[in-house]
Amino acid sequence: MEKLVYATRRERFNAAHKLWHDEWDEAKNFETFGKCSNPNWHGHNYELFITVKGVPDATTGYCMDLKYLSTIVKTQVINKLDHKNLNMDVEFMKGMKTSTENVAIAIWEQLEELVNEKGCQLHCIKVTETENQYVEYYGGK
Amino acid sequence: MEKLVYATRRERFNAAHKLWHDEWDEAKNFETFGKCSNPNWHGHNYELFITVKGVPDATTGYCMDLKYLSTIVKTQVINKLDHKNLNMDVEFMKGMKTSTENVAIAIWEQLEELVNEKGCQLHCIKVTETENQYVEYYGGK
Amino acid sequence: MEKLVYATRRERFNAAHKLWHDEWDEAKNFETFGKCSNPNWHGHNYELFITVKGVPDATTGYCMDLKYLSTIVKTQVINKLDHKNLNMDVEFMKGMKTSTENVAIAIWEQLEELVNEKGCQLHCIKVTETENQYVEYYGGK
Amino acid sequence: MEKLVYATRRERFNAAHKLWHDEWDEAKNFETFGKCSNPNWHGHNYELFITVKGVPDATTGYCMDLKYLSTIVKTQVINKLDHKNLNMDVEFMKGMKTSTENVAIAIWEQLEELVNEKGCQLHCIKVTETENQYVEYYGGK
Amino acid sequence: MEKLVYATRRERFNAAHKLWHDEWDEAKNFETFGKCSNPNWHGHNYELFITVKGVPDATTGYCMDLKYLSTIVKTQVINKLDHKNLNMDVEFMKGMKTSTENVAIAIWEQLEELVNEKGCQLHCIKVTETENQYVEYYGGK
């Protein structure tokens, strides 16, 4: 019988953003997004937790080499988000609101294929925005 | 295809309580509940994590406005528990043992309808009693 | 209707280990396991989270007495792992690679029966190796 | 030349208390102490950090055996505060307001002599009341 | 004999900033400040710890009412920094580099007088920028 295990790697990035709808004026943006709509931006220390699931390999004991996972995540995600402006600098967020919900979905889409081709499955992307708020995405389920 | 996201808000409350069964004497209470049965109470810094699930709105990027969620939770739950005695002061805990399990169930019942009528679903109530113990409630499933 | 609740207890152990495949030489071990293959060992402050699920008892409000759970875990697991060498000193890890994945599986197997005979079910074993890596095991599902 | 080192041990206790001045009525107590004056008590998970200073012993490398320090602290302090009511149950807090400031001072007085007779000096008592508030006491200096 | 106690309050703010010297071009800025010089900003969840020292009052047990301290800090500091751009939006940071060192000094200068006129002394401003970096300022000593 195969034994599924869930392994999680944490990475971090520090970024600026604002919540802003271009078709609205500043007052309407403030009414909807509150202080998150400050025109001159604000920012966060985001934490990113990537969970993969798989069966541990008999020789290594790993379901996935988390050093390898970390390398993928740094190349595909962290290097593109860290010390950036999520609204202005990130190709894969273009045209999306930079809510934590959307950040999690966008990160999932950067990683899903690269994880799955290694024989594991991407299970969850969790993004922590502050110590009081976080979002989890399981591929839409 | 709709993309479900799970968003979590953390709140906190500091409360006194004891674990105590009225039909037992002090010795029997101590035998069952240990030091948690101290007649003169003890207390905790509780952490409360409220998880809702929903599909992010195209305009806001939110599955639910967590500022609004925080307002509901403060009004319905935190203001009634914070700096209170869970056994004596809380209408919605009357007649229940104040185990963390029951605290989580009772909080779920205060919030379920109010969350669900906003187009999201309440997914999980997690209550942390100490750094070593916490409880999660998913509506009974 | 019965109301399932999930209750979690945290325990900790500090242990030495290395990731090492006996049939390989030092270079091949280093290539696969990196610095985790240091022949003279390294170590971690492991955190262990044991989650059980059950219906709270009407009298106690507990789904399981977590003091009792803690006693089982200390006797069956912590006393055998804490301040030990996972590769050399632990009977129930003999012949297994000491990856965090395998540590979680082995701990599950020590606890499953003892938890389940108390009317609760073992739900999850989570083992945190560093602040950046952890593993969860739900019995193989 | 002797090399002073500062070593710290953390302990924890969960207690009920209220801030209350007997010569005032409930309204005046509320005006001064806010929700901390709830007549039916509230409570906290307190963290206690005990710092001693001394020169490491050539044979052990310890400035003080922290296992021994932990034993003293448990006997003299934790067993008297944990799962207690700070206003009602604690001999060494009798007649004092149970502000975190006073809790720290009272703990210092329980420990000073017992630490100092082991060849170390008690340096600091830190008491954390919530994640947002803590107090440090260095013997009054 | 008077007994000095040190009491600390934690507050938080989320802000955008960049490290940037106007007289340098982008390359020279990058050479000096690395990714912190991203022209489109980045941001942090800052934590602010304000420590005051004083002698506990005989009636209240407080060296300073930390609720009052929190009100001052929110009015004078947090409301001006939270969800702002430290380089563009903050009157009291004008003309200063927004290094954490300077943020701590600037906050001290906003608070010193207001704390000291309440009979306590401002002792330390600690600002945490990431989990790996923080700065403490004791008024220049």
Added chain:
Amino acid sequence: MEKLVYATRRERFNAAHKLWHDEWDEAKNFETFGKCSNPNWHGHNYELFITVKGVPDATTGYCMDLKYLSTIVKTQVINKLDHKNLNMDVEFMKGMKTSTENVAIAIWEQLEELVNEKGCQLHCIKVTETENQYVEYYGGK
């Protein structure tokens, strides 16, 4: 007037060790060091906090470039301790007991000159062994 600021960088290392006095037998070692004397080693996730003090530079706002500090610390300390055996693998710990006290002193001695020649002063080395124990060293004062 010059304004001294204290800046701190956190680094981490995972290592094996044991507390052991060669001139004693196993029983005497166990009597003194308890489970820390396990002959087959145990280990920890150590946290290292390096605090330097200095006056912020007018152009950069830094008292010391913490990226540069991090590079020194990684080269001189972390690379020599991380995933190592403190008793066997570390040149600068040879002949010393590997108590946390001695680890802190030894790290100070690796860093003092390299920090001070950059115009700052090394102020404190803090080493956290577990969540319950840490040591601070201020150069022996």
